[in-house]
Amino acid sequence: MNFSAADPLAQAVRRLSANDRAGAAAIIVKLAEQDGHLDDRWGDVAKLAATLGEVSAARTAMRRYVAMQPYDTERRLAYGAMLAQLGHVAGAIKATEAFLPNAPRPDARLHHLIGTGYAQLGQTESALEHLRMAIALSEQPELTAVSWLTIADLKRFEAGDADIAAMESLATDLGDQTLSALLYALGKAYNDLGDTDRAFETYARGARLARARAPHDAAGSRRFVDEVIAGFTADALAKLPATGVDSDRAIFVLGMPRSGTTLVEQILASHADVVDGGELNLFRVATTELGGYAPADITRMAFRPDGAEAWARFGAAYLHLLNERFGPTGRVVDKTLNHTRFVGVIHQVLPNARFIWMRRSPGDVALSCFRSHFAGGLAWSWSLEDIGRHMADEDRLYEHWSQLFPDAILTVPYEELVADPQPWIARILEHCGLPFQEGLDAFHQTERAVITTSASQVRQPINTRAIDQWKRYEKHLAPFFATYGQPPP
Template sequence: MNTQQQNLTIEQALGQANAHWNAGQADQAERLCQQVLVQWPGQTDALHLMGLMAHAYGNLDLAIDHLRRACLAPRAPAIYLSNLAEMCRQGGHLADAEIAARRAVAMDNSLVAGWNNLGIILQEAGKLEESLTCLERVVALQPDYAEAHNNLGNTLKRLGRLDEARQGYEQALALAPTYAEGLSNLSNLLNDLGQPDEALAMARRAIDANPRLSDAYINAAAVEVARDRYVEALRWVDGLLVHAPIHVGALGVRATILRRLGRLDEALADARRAVAASPDNGEAQNILGEVLQAQDKADEAMAAFDRAAASIGFAPEKALVNRGILLMEQGDRDGAKAAFDQVLAQFPRSASAWFNLADLHRFTPGDPGIATMEALIRTGGVQSHADRAALHFALGKAWMDAGDPERAFTYLAEGNRQKRATFAYDPDAIDQWIANIIAAFPAALIDRPATAVPGSDLPVFVLGMPRSGTTLIEQILASHPAIAGAGELATLQNLVHQAGGYPALASALIPENEAMLGRHYLDAVTPLAGNHRRLVDKMPSNFLFAGLIHRILPEARIIHVRRDPADTCLSCYTKLFTREQLFSYDQVELARFHRGYERLMEHWRAVLPADRFIEVHYEDVVTDIKAQARRLTDFCGLDWSPACLDFHQTARTIRTASINQARTPLYASSIGRWRAYAPYLGPLLEGLGIDAQAPVAPAAKRGKKPVVAL
């Protein structure tokens, strides 16, 4: 340090330090601040500037330390406390942030930055009404403050007041059209409102305005995830991770995408990286729990959900719902109900809790739960498109329970309409695709000698239409001591995707690559079997690949589950699926898809060998379970086990749309159930070629005794 600098007064040194900092000369600014602190340890202004510099260069912990020390002085300006609050917020120290922000506005009631920071902190802490009051004060004090309108929009969105939130974002963008954060937040809101194309366009605009804005990439990925377009979603997330390799949000979204793709080991690695980067992040803990749950590590998953439930902000609601779903999968209905009741006690507007609770609960006329859900979809209730759709399905189920099908189908029709509006679906293209599959797997290809694949007798594929009884068949088989139930595996679909277009890949099949695909499949699923001789892969949509299965796994067994078409389609139409079932949300399209499925199964029935492919009728299982269970175990090459008859008592994880029915005693009245709702199924029945006025076939009158069925 030169002599001239050493002779500066503290006031002069601070003035020059600020000038150097504003000119981008950080080294000179820091030297002058350190000179001041040598002469006056704890000098407030020098510490504050050192904190700002540390923050600018990414050293948040050092920045917070400098600011804390700066604010120890009795006369520290309110803006210093406000800046400390913001840095504590960024560091995840919300309690400390709130204390500092409240001190700031208490010192200076007109400090716009202080009220703004306090509003954001309270928002993240889940204290939304207080946050709203703060941010409304900010826009009153400074109406042309674009960031404040954006922040107000964020709080309104979290309050569920989406229309008002949109006004906040649009006001922010009217003041600053290239304001990247405002564009990104509006993208997120439009996605919630069920406008994915507009949402993606807004996210792109945000990235153009600020290519390093992390949230914009995450929001773009969220749009694609909501449309089940996982490859596109991964591109957005991977683009962000290039310049932010340990971004907690990006790692979490990537883990979620990989989980949905069935790439669980990769998903777990990303989830653990997210948690390691931010152990107190509740959302990261939720995502870790969801991946562990998918790996059937229930205890570890529950521990992660418990950590998320104890966090600050909005993760606790999701964590409590996740706990309920996990308990439901484990067969603990009472525990699951208690978990969802706990969610609703804390978060009475939780559509996810109501949706899951409705599946566990048997509603009766006058049930207060119905009135509560109906209130949530009225004006002033929940506005998220996904939440509203879920509540409509829950209300449809509730009114069916309560014996009012007209009301039930009013809600179901609207719920299906809302869901159908969120994605593109081309039934003509699906018809052509099914025709292409049939053409690609002629009898000559199926009959061609296959290369032996050691261990290919391990898998048993249970397939068919969703809601046709595939879970029932898996549960019967998995009750056998020699059979493991693996649930709905995405393994085969992933292999097909990696191998090239389907069914075009059929033309390239030769014994060598058939065997290679079979080995890849077995490498992935064999660890799931443990010491069992057979492993059930119960992905219903594998019916599309039955011919391919026989080629790559020549000793594998395929069980096609058939159920009355109208009963199957009714069950699909009344269910909001968590997996991609795009055909099921319109009665005409649903009937058309079922006809295509029947054409394909007719083909497989004709070309696949009888010792590798059988069909089981759901109705036969319901009315004579013992005979059908023996038939199934014989087909699997196993000795009979009476445990198969007590399948509903088998303790195992069940993760399908039939999760609750799998353990619930029902009656054979599930056969022909559609007839009670025929007046509301006109387009579906017409599409299926069913005359609702035709006499009931004798088979539909079988089985008056109580049974356990799906």
């Protein structure tokens, strides 16, 4: 971005760099409302507005950006990607499909965006059609690999499947940086065939390539967890100022990835009083002013002269961001990753919030995480030892927060939920203050976008097939159990 000193967009960027989200948002919203002559810089306004969670301003700015050159593919891709990022997946598909006949030339990226959107909506046939078109048109190996990865999640492979041969052939031509995603797709194929040894080695190759690019800082992560547990005690939290924000709109679903969090999200989102949810990442946006989430950061903010007002601002900002994304009515499920580290702060800002913490067999969680190519990139998932360390820290956080907030946190064992869903669904609804509703065990029929690696699983009726899958890979999981702890005999 190139700005003059008096440029309001530059001022917004500087305010955000100084952790002043509210100040930056005020400037961006005013720019969108005034419809000034920003020309191509409307794209920058849209990106910043999306980062700030200001959905209305982001959509307004992006529409103006596209209108400057309505037949430009890059702008249309940016528009579709932003809509999907903000949770408007159906809108992203509609807008991009409408552009296809007007595109200057066929473009693999347009079909990949549409195919990914259909996959998130559970419309498998349409997703596969566009993803295969993306592969046929693609001149970018990385896009091709990610398209194959999405296809692999949507289907079950059988012996002699031509898709396996196609991926194996492609793998010989890819460099290390692109190969990782394709190897996860091939690992899924070999797993479907029952070839666990080959599947595991393929996953492991993909993980090693990813880890080489961005290794996990296990020591730093553990230090932060140590600080949280030592610093956020009952006495320390009691000294923090109250916010006065009494909303219970958000329902926070916690737990390791692949522990059933998306399953509970889908069950809740099927309720008439819940509008939607997902990995929102809005609480961290609302609390940008903190600058950090260690106990020292919280104490520093709490005892500023405007400390009490700051906590109230955080709560009001989070609720505003929910309104921006979902409208003003209905409960919302927030299952943002890493919220397990911020439970104390969340509870302080939103004291009436309800938490659901999913717990699942460590072996099944570890195996599923190791076999998942997470879109956002979870560096701890690329090594069985790192998974073991991360899960051990998550266990410590669970014990800590459960002792501090026993009334706010409901523990839900995954195995019990899928084996006998009705009693647990009733307990979840009661804990969240939602009226009982029949038919929530048919959550797989709910039409909504699911933007996680569990998207295909929650389109299936509730079942117990995923229980004890780790035992097929027990010998391969030895490094995990050596780090985390041995499995039960």
